Amino acid sequence: MKAEIVSIGTEILLGDILDTNSNYIASRLPGLGIDLYYTSQIGDNRARLADLLRRGWERSDLILCSGGLGPTEDDVTREAICEVLEEEPRIDPALEDELRAFFARRGSQMPERNLKQAWLTPSTRAIPNPRGTAPGWWSEKHGKIIIAMPGPPGEMQRMWEKEVAPELERRSDAIIVSRTIKTSGLGEGTVDEMISPLLKSTNPSIGVYAKPDGIHLRLTSKAATREEAARLIEPLEEAVERILGGVIWGHDDETFEVAVGRMLRERGLTIATMESATGGLLASTITDAPGSSNYMVGGLVAYATEQKIAWGVPREVIDEHGVISVETARAMAAAARRQCGSDIGVGITGVAGPDPQDDKAPGTMHVAVDSGDGGDSMSYTYNQSRDHNKRRAVANALQLVRRTLLAAR
């Protein structure tokens, strides 16, 4: 099935909002065996939209729209679709009742202009939208489909997941299932070499991708049903797990902080941090994982040198090696453990940039982990923006915690 995506809204063309709906939908089409050839953004202009939809109607089997379903005169998606279908809209009594009930529940009367949200045409059925007043439209004629969803991402995504994707999946004769396996600690080339006997497989197939949090492997299979596709992928996944074992830290949408948090929980260990260059971003990232209060005791942002000393970094270490040194990072990790009484301590010192500090180049980072009976550290200089430098150091600190936990196993 050939598809195209159309996002509707003048704010997109003004650059005031970024069209994330297209990306959301695009990323989900391969799984349904649907090929995407075009995506476009267009303003709230009925003639131009109708023109674009007519063109899509000729070249594609499926047009996926979002936006322009509001009650105002600017919202012209329904009108444009009517032009393409060559049909007149009529008010659907059941939809009208629902709409009036929606407003009544909020204690207000429905403005009459909202009535067009109760429109349907002979080739159109409504797609439920419990999150808003605008139902979607599923129009089907001459073997072609136009689906119109609301613009707000929360409404669109729910409609996609609960209503549109399941129906498209039912009609698809080729479902694609994919599974992402996330690793860290090995380079892309090494991973590629280790799994090279598996790379020949075509269904399921396997791809290797370098990402900021390590090397990801994407396993993909294609079959008539989801169950069959999942069955195809299983032996390949097991083979990958056998080969890569300990370097795998997570699957699919799992983040590093959630994976590390799970390891800490499983081992019954607690963690604490002392940060300088990252200014609290490591603590904030660790606590991005729901339930992190089970293992995160506390964090210290020792931005000033005297503050590091006040919180237990020996003055001699700083005097001898400098504030920006791996020795200071190690002392910070140890001090974090002591200050918070945790099992694991993490220390980060460095130069976030953009300017050098103490003659050290921006992007210089020292990260250390202390686990009481041992420790680990890494030092590097890699300068991008201040924001990137902070994020990279946090990712590396989480990697180091993981390595320490594995080594202690």
Added chain:
Amino acid sequence: MKAEIVSIGTEILLGDILDTNSNYIASRLPGLGIDLYYTSQIGDNRARLADLLRRGWERSDLILCSGGLGPTEDDVTREAICEVLEEEPRIDPALEDELRAFFARRGSQMPERNLKQAWLTPSTRAIPNPRGTAPGWWSEKHGKIIIAMPGPPGEMQRMWEKEVAPELERRSDAIIVSRTIKTSGLGEGTVDEMISPLLKSTNPSIGVYAKPDGIHLRLTSKAATREEAARLIEPLEEAVERILGGVIWGHDDETFEVAVGRMLRERGLTIATMESATGGLLASTITDAPGSSNYMVGGLVAYATEQKIAWGVPREVIDEHGVISVETARAMAAAARRQCGSDIGVGITGVAGPDPQDDKAPGTMHVAVDSGDGGDSMSYTYNQSRDHNKRRAVANALQLVRRTLLAAR
């Protein structure tokens, strides 16, 4: 001038990368007096791209492309433009020399397939790209322009800023200058009412927008030159500053943390934080401002209750009012000051979510500032995602610091 944007790359259609180039370019066109009617994304397919460009050639005056300028066979932007121009590419000797020199500087020989990056056509001139091997293309024929820029945002943005935008500005007969004034502490309706006498002005015009960090006013003027447009805006800006005075915290791209940092610096004051629900995000945000080491002493992430007590929050306060209370937030602010010896202390406690805690709803937040001789606080419940809840609390804490600094003036 009527423009359209075309982003080229199969990864966009697969949903693997989000097309941010379109948004970047779109947001800059109004300032050049250029109207944007269409943006599209298309894969690395020569026939489909040529077709799309031909259509743009008919309906628009200016086509702004990004992507597809690499050296591989998949990179077909040059080929497709040649089709539209009906011209044959030839290798430009000067560009070829530059390209070979680029590789020589890296100690490698240029692969022969890179040679097409030295192509030009009779209607095309090269646009310099010091960040990569692919120069841009500026093609002009029959009064129409096609501009092709590289896909990587860093290369594209530099080329836009340094090469493309200045040339488009020279040709434009209507430059639009805009200035954003950022306020906090007043609602949209109140700001609107206060400046209502100014709202009638059309050139310059003024718009009021509610944003996460407060109410923004966007002043916009249109004139033949940048200087004239800037001159037009000045008296309006002065009028706004007179009316809104102290509620203005910044201009244009300035962030709240930079604005608050500047106030701290001007007053010679230092700051420290103690966070629970936000887990270090406030400290990290404060230190996102370059030069924050001048006023940020340190931060404490007191995630566990016992850790709060260990760092100076009186046990009685927690016993009496609970961990999630405004009294505990105040005690945390005071404790942060004492622990770090700073002038100002900030405390945040609450429920980041998604689950309730101590019978308090997710999104419940208490934020407090302590300045030694006084303080301020705010409490609210507003639940979105965990990430949003944290961000909102950080924004409110910075607002509170600003309010405290202004009150102490």
